[in-house]
Amino acid sequence: MQEIRLRWLLLGALFSSIGMSFIWPLTTIYLHNRLGASLTTVGVILLLYSLANVLGSVLGGRLFDRLNPYYLTIGGVCVSLVTLAALMVNHGWPAFPIALIFLGFASGWTLTMVNSLGTTIHSRDGRYIFNMLYFAQNLGVVLGTALVGFVYATSVTLLFGIAFSLFVFFFIVVVVCYKAPAVMNRQASTQEKTAVHIALPNRRIMGTFFVSLVVIWIMYEQWVSNLSVYMTGMGIPMKEYSLLWTLNAGLIVVFQAGLNWLGNYFSNLYLQVYAGIFFVALSFVTLIFAKDYLHFVIAMIILTMGEATAFPAIPAIVNSLTPSVVKGKYQGMANAWASMGRAFGPLFGGIVIDNSSYTLLFIIAAVANLLILGLNGLVISTNRRHVETFK
Secondary structure, eight states, X not given: OOOOOHHHHHHHHHHHHHHHHTTGGGHHHIIIXXXXXXXXXXXXXXXXXHHHHHHHHHHHHHHHTTSOHHHHHHHHHHHHHHHHHHHHHOOSTTHHHHXXXXXXXXXXXXXXXXXXXXXXXXXXXXXXXXXHHHHHHHHHHHHHHHHHHHHHHHOHHHHHHHHHHHHHHHHHHHHHHSOOHHHHTOXXXXXXXXXXXXXXXXXXHHHHHHHHHHHHHHXXXXXXXXXXXXXXXXXXXXXXXXXXXXXXXXXHHHHHHHHHHHTTTOOOHHHHHHHHHHHHHHHHHHHHTOOSHHHHHHHHHHHHHHHHHHTTHHHHHHHHTXXXXXXXXXXXXXXXXXXXXXXXXXXXXXHHHHHSOHHHHHHHHHHHHHHHHHHHHHHHHHHGGGOOOOO
């Protein structure tokens, strides 16, 4: 049965990623500086955005297994298009925060659809597919974040117009290139859906991954939210903090190319997860001792090695542990649990900092990741030999 060409799936992921990278980097600045919202209000809006993302991921994943994914993907892109068109006309208060919630829902929905569509491609190795999807999404972040500052300084309306145009391109790619028989004919019969059974070892490993994603992302969000205050408080300019994220996105592109090459020599994805979690933990150990910009750069390089290694490996393993009739459900759950961690990360960090110190926050983050690493090692080692694998 003819499949979606991987190149078109990657192109769609790239357009979507660039488009969203024109929105999320400016959210806090725009809400606070332009619309006059307090930081507490901004925090609530970002929480609602993340929860909408969770809802979109879960609902999209479940519907992927029940309805035609082609039309579901078109629907998700259309929600983004309508929302961005509305923002071009009105991006004041409360239009912008309301639109942001719709974009959060559509973003979770679309990412789940793209990842789930990746599971319909059997002509390529699953690890390669998810590595390349992660590569395309981060290449979009590199391009989007590199341009957003210049466009934002010129015109906010233009910024939303460019994001709208990118989703128009995404829409065209979906309509023209995603209508493959492997997608259009993938719905299972009612009997298949009710008879589906996932072995207990499979469920144990996936459950451990979902818990891991929450914890890892709660800690990872400290880099996104609270580290900027920590670094600027040490006298490091904000532009140098921003440069860390340019470095992060660029290195992900480089590391993904390296991982694809290494994939020719070893096939154990679980080792990739172990290594990734270890490097994320090590980045926080480095932060404990970071007193100058060079140490923050080193910590970011270590963090990037961790995320580039672990984050694409987890959905690839989840894909191999789930039968085709529920692949969308479990890809959606992986996205949803990660979004849940992103939602509560800034709040967790703020509570620790307000009641103690940044140093304690970094220690907690390092220890939490190491505990998660140990949990993964225990669960995987005791269950891996008994898992049932699927294409």
